[in-house]
Amino acid sequence: MSTPLPILKNIPPNAPSAARTEHALFDSHGRQIRDLRLSVTDRCNFRCIYCMAPDVKYIPKMKLLRLDEFIRVIDIAMSLGINKLRITGGEPTLYPHLDTLLQEIGKMGLKDIALTTNGSRVRKQWAERWKEYGLNRVTVSLDTLQPQRKDAITRSHTSIVSVIEAIDTLRDVGLEPVKVNAVVMRGVNDDEIIDFADFALEHEIDMRLIEFMPLDAGRRWEKRHVVTAEEMLTQIRTKHELIAEEDPKASTSINYRFNSGNGRIGFIASVSKAFCGSCDRMRMMADGTVRPCLFSDEEWSILPLLRGGATDDDLRQFFIDAMWTKSAGHKMDRDDFERPNKTMSTIGG
Ligand code: SAM
Ligand code: SF4
Ligand code: SF4
Numbered sequence: 001m002s003t004p005l006p007i008l009k010n011i012p013p014n015a016p017s018a019a020r021t022e023h024a025l026f027d028s029h030g031r032q033i034r035d036l037r038l039s040v041t042d043r044c045n046f047r048c049i050y051c052m053a054p055d056v057k058y059i060p061k062m063k064l065l066r067l068d069e070f071i072r073v074i075d076i077a078m079s080l081g082i083n084k085l086r087i088t089g090g091e092p093t094l095y096p097h098l099d100t101l102l103q104e105i106g107k108m109g110l111k112d113i114a115l116t117t118n119g120s121r122v123r124k125q126w127a128e129r130w131k132e133y134g135l136n137r138v139t140v141s142l143d144t145l146q147p148q149r150k151d152a153i154t155r156s157h158t159s160i161v162s163v164i165e166a167i168d169t170l171r172d173v174g175l176e177p178v179k180v181n182a183v184v185m186r187g188v189n190d191d192e193i194i195d196f197a198d199f200a201l202e203h204e205i206d207m208r209l210i211e212f213m214p215l216d217a218g219r220r221w222e223k224r225h226v227v228t229a230e231e232m233l234t235q236i237r238t239k240h241e242l243i244a245e246e247d248p249k250a251s252t253s254i255n256y257r258f259n260s261g262n263g264r265i266g267f268i269a270s271v272s273k274a275f276c277g278s279c280d281r282m283r284m285m286a287d288g289t290v291r292p293c294l295f296s297d298e299e300w301s302i303l304p305l306l307r308g309g310a311t312d313d314d315l316r317q318f319f320i321d322a323m324w325t326k327s328a329g330h331k332m333d334r335d336d337f338e339r340p341n342k343t344m345s346t347i348g349g
Contacts, residue, residue, distance in 0.1 A: 023079060023080055024080060024081040025082070025323050026323070026324075027292065027324060028324050029326070029328050031278075031279060031280060031326070032081065033080075033081070033082070033280055033323050034081060034082055034084055034250075034280045035082070035084040035085075035250070035280050035281040036074070036084070036281075036283075037088055037281060037284070037348050037349070038070070038073075038087055038088065038283075038284050038348065039088050039089050039090060039284065039346070039347065040088075040089060040098065041064070041089045041091065041092060041094050041286050042059050042285070042286050042287075042345060042346050043095075044056075044089065044090045044091040044094065044345055045091055045118070045120060045121070045158075046091065046118050046154040046155065046158070049152075049216065049218065050143075050183050050185060050212055050216045051215065051216060051217065051344050051345050052345045053217035053218065056217065059285075059286060059287045059346070063287040063288075064287055065286060065288050067101060067104075069288070071101070071105075072315075073284065073306070076312060076316055077319060078108060078110065080319055082110075083110055083111040083112065084111060084114075085105065085112070086114045086115070087101070087105075087114070087115045087116070088116040088348045088349055089345065091117065092115060092117055093117055093120075093121040093122065093126075094121070102115075102129075102134075103129075103133045105133070106133035106134030106135065112137070113135050113137075114136060114138065114139065115137075116138075116140075116181075117138065117139070118154070118163070119141065119162075119166040120158050120162060120163060122140075122170065124169050127166075127175060128173050130175065131174055137175060137176070137177065137178075137179065138175045138179075139178075139179040139208075140163065140166060140167050140178065140180050141180070141183075142160070142163050142164075142167070142180050142182060143181075143183055143184075143189055144160075144192060145160065145195050145199060146192070147159070147160050149189065167180060167205060171203070171205065177205065177264070178205045178206065179205070179207075179208055179266075180199075180200070180207050181208045181210055181268075182208070182209055182210065184211070184227045184232060186212075186224065186226070187225070190227045193209065193227075193232050193236060194235060194238075194239050196209060197236045197239065200258075200263040200265050201240075201260065201261050201262070202263075204261075204263045205263055206255075206263070207264070207265050208266045209267050209268070210267075210268040211268060211269055211272060212226050212271070213270050213294075213344070214340070215294075215339075215342075215343055215344040215347070217343045217345075219339065221339065223271075223332075226271050226272070228271070228272040229254060229267035229268075229269035229272055230269075230272065233256075236265060240258055240260065241259035241260065242257070242259070242265065243256060243257050243258075243259055245264070249278050250278050250279070252268055252275060254266060254267045254269060254273075271332055274329055276327075276329025276330065279293075279326075281294075282322075282326070283347055283348050284348070285299075285346060285347060286348075287301070288302040289301045289302075290302060290318075290319070290323075291347050292323055292325055292326035292327070293326050293327040293329075293330070294330075294340070294347060295327070295330035296326075296330075297340055298327065300318070300322040300325075302315065302318055
């Protein structure tokens with residue numbers, strides 16, 4: 001287990017006084033980092049049009065972190081104040097040691113452990129075990145409720161029924177609230193916005209409608225393809241009475257509940273209403289590359305340290321230095337905005 005560092009160098013003068021005495025991760029804009037999004041594999045059984053290339057080149061196996069390395073980096077990150085962890089990918093259910101990883105993570109004392117999956121491979125026995133290990137929540141991606149469209153969006157033959165069964169199973173084993181993500185793209189699935197709201201009510205789940213971000217391998221993203229949260233909300237309100245929720249400060253979504261039943265609907269307005277000011281996230285790719293900001297190509301690899309005999313203090317210093325470089329935010333509204341060179345499947349969503 002890790003030994004705490006006496007004093008951290010990077011705590012900015014504007015940090016709350018409590019944080020100055022803790023072992024905490026701060027960026028140079030005064031934000032404390034508490035949320036780690038860890039991609040455990042860049043492999044996927046889908047090739048979603050907004051994410052992966054059909055002929056994707058995977059990270060070589062030798063460079064992927066081993067189970068013990070994943071556990072060590074999580075432990076180090078926790079000693080620096082990380083208390084929320086999301087396991088993602090690629091498709092995390094393709095990671096061969098997912099079960100053991102979740103079992104080990106469950107013993108580590110994190111406040112919140114979540115997993116994001118495309119839902120195609122979730123089994124009831126797995127979900128029961130995950131719950132038992134201490135997994136708190138699962139987010140499932142489902143971008144359409146129309147079978148043929150699903151094949152076109154995911155560039156694969158997958159049954160919507162099996163994904164809906166997975167959603168119901170996860171809810172029934174108590175991994176609640178199940179969140180279901182849909183990336184809404186103009187001309188692709190924007191005619192289903194009200195259907196998604198109906199689906200949330202019917203299945204009593206949290207539906208999250210995400211603005212399409214410039215992270216697609218095909219580099220086809222254009223601003224005109226983005227359906228804004230505002231536009232989606234207006235459409236849903238033509239059918240449902242929605243009540244605004246009070247969201248936590250670091251929430252990525254703007255959430256509403258239905259007046260007429262259970263289930264919620266939320267909007268991730270990453271493009272039109274960026275939430276960078278309260279961003280407390282860092283991402284680590286499956287090869288140990290730390291990406292402080294989703295939309296900045298600034299990134300740092302922990303792999304040489306991990307495999308070169310670095311001490312726990314060396315690894316802590318690595319995180320401290322890496323996170324200091326986190327961008328203030330993205331510049332999608334500016335003409336000089338340059339899209340990131342990696343896709344969401346590699347960085348980890
Ligand atoms: N394979 C899993 C899945 O699809 O849920 C986990 C990884 S995936 C990269 C994580 C999330 O990123 C998914 O909810 C997906 O919809 C979202 N995502 C991927 N590319 C995106 C894009 N260009 N814009 C917005 N969201 C995107
Ligand atoms: Fe795979 Fe998820 Fe990307 Fe789709 S969004 S290609 S399921 S990683
Ligand atoms: Fe956080 Fe960067 Fe995303 Fe803004 S663009 S919310 S700073 S990761």
